[in-house]
Amino acid sequence: MSVITLPAVSRPVSRWLALATLVVALGAIVGALMASGAASAVWLWLHWLCKPLATVLILLLAWRTQPPLSVRYQRWILVGIVCSLLGDVLLMLPQDLFVPGLVAFLCGHQCFIAAFIGDSRFGARPWWLLASLAYGAINLYLLWDSIAAPLRLPVIVYVVVLSSMGGQALARAWTFVRRGDAQAGSARRAAVGAMLFMLSDSVLAWNRFHAAIPLSSLWVLSTYYLALWWIARSVQRDDILVGAGAAQ
Secondary structure, eight states, X not given: XXXXXXXXXXXXXXXXXXHHHHHHHHHHHHHHHHTTSTTHHHXXXXXXXXXXXXXXXXXXXXXXXXXXXXXXXXXXXHHHHHHHHHHHHHHHSSSOOHHHHHHHHHHHHHHHHHHHTSSSOTTSSHHHHHHHHHHHHHHHHHHGGGSOHHHHHHHHHHHHXXXXXXXXXXXXXXXXXXXXXXXXHHHHHHHHHHHHHHHHHHHHHIIIIIOOOTTHHHHHHHHHHHHHHHHHHTTBOOEEEEOHHHHO
């Protein structure tokens, strides 16, 4: 059996998308940070334009990636990013659509879990799952008194799903690395993205429910876009095993 390492077919496209995503994401962050100034309307429009557009560019990256880890994996990641895009739009609207936005992101995390269990059994490494759930539970406990009663159940469900997604990503990466799997690189990228997603949502929760965090838009959006970027990059298949049949 021989192993052929393939260069990313979409490498020039990926570089262009990386630059475009960086510029647009910076526009979303700057727009959010400057929206409280005298010219707030202009900056809000910049934020409203760039915030979903950055996610669209990341979605395009995941869609154009060739060769994908698997068609199944790519499809679940694409649907998950689409759900995140919907959540972006719902949460940035002037109406209070926090719960619908939460549901959109929850569906996205379920899609990511579906992608991660395609080649790794859920809970196969329970300690990673328990550690991730413990992180979520600690944050929830510390914020509990600050969360309005009608929001507590939706937030609990969201924390469980988000933490499960993070735990599964970590367990999958650990398993692949330990056994020397050819796709360990992809699993590591997905795990990095999952951890950044948990960090982004943690900062968002503390800023929303507890107290305003200085430059919160910078911390929330930068970690969020990096999370989606790494998850999208995990679609890339690092190599292909060939000649297995001839070797048998």
